Amino acid sequence: MKFESLKGFRDFLPEEMAARREIFDRVENVVRKFGFREIDLPSMEKMELFEVKSGEELVDQTYSFEDKGERKVTLIPEQTPSRARVLASEKSLNQPVKWYSTSKRWRYEQTQKGRLREFYQTDVDIFGADSVEADAEIIAVLVETMRELDVEDAVEVLINDRNLVEEVLGKEGIQDKREVMEVIDDREKMSRKEFLGELEDIGLDRGKAESVEEIVCISGPLSEKLRELERLVSGDAEEELERMKELKGLLEGYGVLGTVKLDMSIVRGLDYYTGLVFEVFDKKGELRAICGGGRYDELVELFGGEEVPAVGFAIGDAVIEELMRREGVWPEEKLKTDVYVLPVSKSVRTETTEIVNDLRDEDLVVETDLKDRNVSAQLNYANSIGAEKVIIVGERDLEEGKVTVKDMESGEEKLISLEEVVEKVK
Amino acid sequence: MKFESLKGFRDFLPEEMAARREIFDRVENVVRKFGFREIDLPSMEKMELFEVKSGEELVDQTYSFEDKGERKVTLIPEQTPSRARVLASEKSLNQPVKWYSTSKRWRYEQTQKGRLREFYQTDVDIFGADSVEADAEIIAVLVETMRELDVEDAVEVLINDRNLVEEVLGKEGIQDKREVMEVIDDREKMSRKEFLGELEDIGLDRGKAESVEEIVCISGPLSEKLRELERLVSGDAEEELERMKELKGLLEGYGVLGTVKLDMSIVRGLDYYTGLVFEVFDKKGELRAICGGGRYDELVELFGGEEVPAVGFAIGDAVIEELMRREGVWPEEKLKTDVYVLPVSKSVRTETTEIVNDLRDEDLVVETDLKDRNVSAQLNYANSIGAEKVIIVGERDLEEGKVTVKDMESGEEKLISLEEVVEKVK
Numbered sequence: 001m002k003f004e005s006l007k008g009f010r011d012f013l014p015e016e017m018a019a020r021r022e023i024f025d026r027v028e029n030v031v032r033k034f035g036f037r038e039i040d041l042p043s044m045e046k047m048e049l050f051e052v053k054s055g056e057e058l059v060d061q062t063y064s065f066e067d068k069g070e071r072k073v074t075l076i077p078e079q080t081p082s083r084a085r086v087l088a089s090e091k092s093l094n095q096p097v098k099w100y101s102t103s104k105r106w107r108y109e110q111t112q113k114g115r116l117r118e119f120y121q122t123d124v125d126i127f128g129a130d131s132v133e134a135d136a137e138i139i140a141v142l143v144e145t146m147r148e149l150d151v152e153d154a155v156e157v158l159i160n161d162r163n164l165v166e167e168v169l170g171k172e173g174i175q176d177k178r179e180v181m182e183v184i185d186d187r188e189k190m191s192r193k194e195f196l197g198e199l200e201d202i203g204l205d206r207g208k209a210e211s212v213e214e215i216v217c218i219s220g221p222l223s224e225k226l227r228e229l230e231r232l233v234s235g236d237a238e239e240e241l242e243r244m245k246e247l248k249g250l251l252e253g254y255g256v257l258g259t260v261k262l263d264m265s266i267v268r269g270l271d272y273y274t275g276l277v278f279e280v281f282d283k284k285g286e287l288r289a290i291c292g293g294g295r296y297d298e299l300v301e302l303f304g305g306e307e308v309p310a311v312g313f314a315i316g317d318a319v320i321e322e323l324m325r326r327e328g329v330w331p332e333e334k335l336k337t338d339v340y341v342l343p344v345s346k347s348v349r350t351e352t353t354e355i356v357n358d359l360r361d362e363d364l365v366v367e368t369d370l371k372d373r374n375v376s377a378q379l380n381y382a383n384s385i386g387a388e389k390v391i392i393v394g395e396r397d398l399e400e401g402k403v404t405v406k407d408m409e410s411g412e413e414k415l416i417s418l419e420e421v422v423e424k425v426k
Numbered sequence: 427m428k429f430e431s432l433k434g435f436r437d438f439l440p441e442e443m444a445a446r447r448e449i450f451d452r453v454e455n456v457v458r459k460f461g462f463r464e465i466d467l468p469s470m471e472k473m474e475l476f477e478v479k480s481g482e483e484l485v486d487q488t489y490s491f492e493d494k495g496e497r498k499v500t501l502i503p504e505q506t507p508s509r510a511r512v513l514a515s516e517k518s519l520n521q522p523v524k525w526y527s528t529s530k531r532w533r534y535e536q537t538q539k540g541r542l543r544e545f546y547q548t549d550v551d552i553f554g555a556d557s558v559e560a561d562a563e564i565i566a567v568l569v570e571t572m573r574e575l576d577v578e579d580a581v582e583v584l585i586n587d588r589n590l591v592e593e594v595l596g597k598e599g600i601q602d603k604r605e606v607m608e609v610i611d612d613r614e615k616m617s618r619k620e621f622l623g624e625l626e627d628i629g630l631d632r633g634k635a636e637s638v639e640e641i642v643c644i645s646g647p648l649s650e651k652l653r654e655l656e657r658l659v660s661g662d663a664e665e666e667l668e669r670m671k672e673l674k675g676l677l678e679g680y681g682v683l684g685t686v687k688l689d690m691s692i693v694r695g696l697d698y699y700t701g702l703v704f705e706v707f708d709k710k711g712e713l714r715a716i717c718g719g720g721r722y723d724e725l726v727e728l729f730g731g732e733e734v735p736a737v738g739f740a741i742g743d744a745v746i747e748e749l750m751r752r753e754g755v756w757p758e759e760k761l762k763t764d765v766y767v768l769p770v771s772k773s774v775r776t777e778t779t780e781i782v783n784d785l786r787d788e789d790l791v792v793e794t795d796l797k798d799r800n801v802s803a804q805l806n807y808a809n810s811i812g813a814e815k816v817i818i819v820g821e822r823d824l825e826e827g828k829v830t831v832k833d834m835e836s837g838e839e840k841l842i843s844l845e846e847v848v849e850k851v852k
Contacts, residue, residue: 035763
């Protein structure tokens with residue numbers, strides 16, 4: 001009988017896992033410097049937790065089932081609802097609460113490039129701060145992350161403010177802002193004609209539809225586009241423009257402004273965003289969005305807590321891997337081993353074990369023969385695990401209290417006394 | 427509306443997570459030194475994968491359900507079947523294959539002390555080596571792990587060899603070895619009388635039942651108990667005794683023999699073990715088994731592969747946490763922050779952001795105000811996140827190109843010039 005893994009689920013063997021671990025480490029090192037703290041929440045929650053925020057449609061795309069105690073449960077597709085659950089019940093947390101977590105998430109949907117059924121995701125959130133400083137910190141940590149992954153130049157971070165969009169739409173005399181925003185959210189998939197048609201379908205006249213189109217086409221460097229917007233709204237939306245300007249100043253201070261663009265078409269369909277929204281795109285436009293996020297000040301309340309403002313983002317491992325591979329910056333990790341200790345015969349086992357043990361005590365990664373192999377088979381194995389040095393333990397050398405140390409890169413061999421070998425090798 | 431997490435699932439907030447991360451890091455540092463490599467396999471597999479090894483009864487204790495594509499799937503309760511699946515299909519792996527993984531597992535069973543529905547488990551295996559050296563390495567890495575967790579003195583590692591048990595039972599003229607082993611496996615829960623009764627129930631006469639009882643009572647230091655066994659079997663079971671003696675020598679070489687005992691009652695019920703078996707117990711006998719493992723040379727074949735000998739163990743996070751807490755060695759982690767940069771007013775934001783940014787560039791963990799708070803509220807927050815230093819950025823100091831650096835432990839404050847502050851603080 002042959003067994004296969006489920007479609008959309010991945011096996012990571014050591015070299016692939018080492019690459020992934022390297023990526024996670026880089027991301028986490030950045031977020032830790034910003035003062036985010038690691039948390040971990042359940043992989044499974046009651047299904048109702050996801051219905052609150054997402055409605056039934058999205059729950060349909062999750063792994064949801066009835067457990068043996070007849071509870072409806074869901075494998076988490078994202079961690080935000082769980083975080084909201086915790087925040088709604090833990091009243092004593094010192095705000096701002098800055099959390100990150102890299103863990104697995106699941107979605108039941110058609111698998112395709114960049115879309116898997118099981119994936120890793122890093123969630124980064126600030127809870128309890130509605131300030132523009134918090135917005136800036138979230139964008140700064142995101143850009144820094146892209147920098148650490150060597151893809152800053154390959155991406156752009158498109159930001160927007162939903163309040164600003166609403167103000168500008170209002171200024172244009174548009175009432176059904178929410179409906180218009182939904183159309184804007186779908187714009188990417190439409191031609192200009194289709195876009196205008198959709199806007200007319202929801203009741204905008206041609207002139208207003210064209211105004212909306214003009215607005216959502218605003219996309220470019222923050223300073224420049226802010227001036228453009230100011231002219232467009234002439235005196236309105238002051239508060240929103242002021243906040244955006246402050247954001248610009250802070251991003252400049254963080255040294256990340258160059259990677260950030262204002263793009264009025266970014267609204268992020270999900271209704272729960274309340275201010276800043278952003279997405280990270282591959283500049284070449286070949287890949288799905290790499291990351292998305294924004295401000296969602298009303299979410300925790302929805303889960304029965306007090307109002308807790310929040311801003312954050314989530315980044316999955318699938319699309320960023322595609323991007324990094326395309327850019328040639330995905331880490332190709334090989335197995336590495338500090339020392340392989342090679343017993344020439346069974347008779348030198350005791351000495352071999354002692355050397356192995358002493359070297360591991362020095363925190364070196366050490367392997368030895370577990371298969372009673374001959375010298376050349378052992379050297380092949382040592383090579384396959386990337387051993388830097390091989391210590392050859394032979395009977396005759398041992399009689400003189402010595403072992404041979406072979407440098408696997410240079411091929412150089414040296415006789416070293418047993419007493420000195422640990423000191424010399426480490 | 428109030429939401430709760432599912433029973434048997436845990437939320438880990440930052441301090442608890444930091445403790446857990448510390449534990450995982452210690453465990454993984456040990457296993458890495460032994461040359462084990464990290465892998466990661468799916469959290470979900472086809473249910474049939476678990477039926478092969480465990481039968482339907484155990485599958486009943488898992489989270490198994492039908493997915494939306496009508497596949498019967500299971501959230502993994504352990505990683506061994508998945509590992510066997512990979513080994514059965516990946517023919518090109520360089521043996522020995524030494525794998526570890528710390529990840530989540532799920533079981534649907536009554537929650538109680540030490541038994542949760544979601545838990546972390548570290549699996550450590552050597553595949554492709556049937557040698558006693560591999561057995562020794564597995565026990566050595568396990569004892570080293572207990573040492574790193576500061577519980578070596580609180581536990582004992584009870585080892586046995588199922589082949590040895592079978593030989594000894596054979597010597598006593600017992601035919602139904604498997605049935606007898608099942609009774610032995612349940613012995614812990616029985617009185618002596620019940621144990622003898624059960625053996626008689628499966629057809630042993632009183633004399634043989636008492637012989638079995640005598641055998642399973644053999645428990646103690648390896649050298650001593652080996653001599654006892656040798657007398658008992660007088661000339662039989664030579665191969666098994668020889669292997670156990672070699673194991674003893676190797677464990678001595680690894681410096682772990684003192685923590686290991688031979689215990690003939692350890693057979694580990696699951697049928698698939700083929701030689702060495704072991705369990706780690708709390709010496710005080712208050713807790714469940716902390717860890718279990720052994721050799722299972724026939725498992726990979728069962729999954730459609732070639733024969734691949736295997737030896738390994740799994741250790742969950744729940745019981746070890748109980749033990750470490752009882753022994754007072756569970757790490758109580760507090761939030762730590764290198765620097766909190768405190769803007770006295772909104773007007774010094776730009777300079778604050780720059781200092782924050784420069785310090786983070788030096789890989790320091792740095793936080794700043796995100797809530798427009800006054801000085802004393804900020805100092806309270808800095809305290810709550812364990813800030814070592816606070817840099818106070820005030821308008822007047824800034825006019826002289828200076829900031830105040832406060833050491834939070836000593837309370838000492840110093841005026842330092844802006845140019846020097848990063849250098850001085852790091």
